[in-house]
Amino acid sequence: MTFTNRFKLSAMMFLEFFIWGGWFVNLGTYLIKNFKSSGSEVGAAYLTQSIGAIVAPFIIGLIADRFFSAQKILGVLHLLGGLLLWRASTSEGFTAFYPNILIYMILYMPTLALVNSVAFRQMDNPQKQFPPIRVLGTLGWIFAGFLVSWLSWDKLGSEAALVNTFKMSGTASLILGLFSFTLPATPPVKKGQQVSVGDVLGLDAIGLLKNKSYLFFFIASVAICIPLAFYYGFANVFLQDAGVKGSTITQSLGQVSETVFMICIPFFFVRLGVKKMLAIGMSAWVLRYVLFAYGNGDTNYWMLLGGIVLHGICYDFFFVTGQIYTDNLAGEKFKSSAQGFITLATYGVGMLIGSILSGKIYDSNVGSDGSIQWQSIWLVPAGIAAVVLVLFLLLFRDKKHVETQPGVDAEDAEIVL
Structure with missing residues (x-):
């Protein structure tokens, strides 16, 4: 694997989990403090992850594996996701916020498999090459948390500032969306094959x-x-x-x-x-x-x-x-x-x-x-x-x-x- 591809894949992993860690950790706090949401509403918001996990195999198995290159689908999903996170940041209540985050998670969860697919397809020794690239994802999540605290968005008494976490993650999603089109080509592996549910x-x-x-x-x-x-x-x-x-x-x-x-x-x-x-x-x-x-x-x-x-x-x-x-x-x-x-x-x-x-x-x-x-x-x-x-x-x-x-x-x- 070339140095250029290693760098691109590492940056991809960093941004992928920076996006998720940037808003997901504080979601419950944001809803309760800003929207006065109930616990059931917080649960419903986090439930979108499960809905996304259920839908993800269909996007990967029925679309990504058969028709389009993984890096292109990754790009489109993150571009749409970035817009949805920005739209979620403008919501004035839970009723308006929820549809945005639901659709976003349906689009985001498949990207977890897509980034792995893009990475593995460029490797000749995954057991050795994947861990140091994947660890950049964990560092991305940690760095997002560092920024939120360093910028005092999670400071006690300044709950309104938490809206910036969605804008930050939305911006990162747009960047990764554009960057994805420069990633190594990862064509569909089951093109022309019939795949059952x-x-x-x-x-x-x-x-x-x-x-x-x-x-x-x-x-x-x-x-x-x-x-x-x-x-x-x-x-x-x-x-x-x-x-x-x-x-x-x-x-x-x-x-x-x-x-x-x-x-x-x-x-x-x-x-x-x-x-x-x-x-x-x-x-x-x-x-x-x-x-x-x-x-x-x-x-x-x-x-x-x-x-x-x-x-x-x-x-x-x-x-x-x-x-x-x-x-x-x-x-x-x-x-x-x-x-x-x-x-x-x-x-x-x-x-x-x-x-x-x-x-x-x-x-x-x-x-x-x-x-x-x-x-x-x-x-x-x-x-x-x-x-x-x-x-x-x-x-x-x-x-x-x-x-x-x-x-x-x-x-x-x-x-x-």
């Missing part, structure tokens, strides 16, 4: 659920995304209410932690195996929300920081390990469809349920005087994660060989857990 949704990998261990993992993956929705929707609102200065950059410590633990995954994976890795990840979810429940911005500030830093273990030990487990079990024939299937179930179904539930739990814990019972709110996702953890430990069998499923080669099925 089942292929698009990865339903041909449903046979993996016949393996009881994978079935329990699959159910746990969906269930653990319910607590995840609480964090996405209300963590920033909580930090601001607790009096944390620079709440956005403080929350970005979670992405720093994610980067560190991502590097450590191979080391832990070999020594701990799948079951212990997944269990540690779920345990971190329980601990994170307990720390949030009993932390505050004064004497127990360390608990808030601890809950944020645990994001690396929460995400990497469960989701990344789960992706590896799924990839190993699926075999060559079903690798792509299996990943699509688990993504649809987690970010689609799991996060959708979590977004609805978190909004209702928030609303039920807001007093008539506007006070918020955060301890009661955070103990709910802690309890859900704890139940999922216990059931997983009881039902997931930690064995050295996995029974062969239809379409799975025996040698591919034999994986050390």
Whole structure:
């Protein structure tokens, strides 16, 4: 891979996640402080991510893979997305704001797969070349958080300034949209081929659920995304209410932690195996929300920081390990469809349920005087994660060989857990 292509792909990843991190972290705070939105409305706004995740496979599988070059579709989606974010910034209430962000997320979520597609197609050694390029995405998210806090847009008492986060991300989206047309050519890989809805949704990998261990993992993956929705929707609102200065950059410590633990995954994976890795990840979810429940911005500030830093273990030990487990079990024939299937179930179904539930739990814990019972709110996702953890430990069998499923080669099925 040439230096020019490496630079372009790195810039692409940086902008891709700068855009998302620029507005998504503060969305709940913006809606509650500026529009006086209810928790259910915040949940509905974050639910757009799930809707986008459900629609994304159709845009990728039925359009991008068959008719148009990935970099051109990426450009068009980001140009339209930039306009939608600017339009969202001019909305005067939730009713006007919601359609813009809904359409935006339907357009944005497919770009997460598109940037990977553009990157992988230029590489001759993805295992070596992809990580240092992909890490620029995490840095982009962190830098967006740094800018929001450095410019004091998330400063306590200046909530109106948060509208600038949408303008900043919208501008970055327009820049990436134009820049995308200069990216290396990535023509459609299935041009002229017939693709079914089942292929698009990865339903041909449903046979993996016949393996009881994978079935329990699959159910746990969906269930653990319910607590995840609480964090996405209300963590920033909580930090601001607790009096944390620079709440956005403080929350970005979670992405720093994610980067560190991502590097450590191979080391832990070999020594701990799948079951212990997944269990540690779920345990971190329980601990994170307990720390949030009993932390505050004064004497127990360390608990808030601890809950944020645990994001690396929460995400990497469960989701990344789960992706590896799924990839190993699926075999060559079903690798792509299996990943699509688990993504649809987690970010689609799991996060959708979590977004609805978190909004209702928030609303039920807001007093008539506007006070918020955060301890009661955070103990709910802690309890859900704890139940999922216990059931997983009881039902997931930690064995050295996995029974062969239809379409799975025996040698591919034999994986050390």
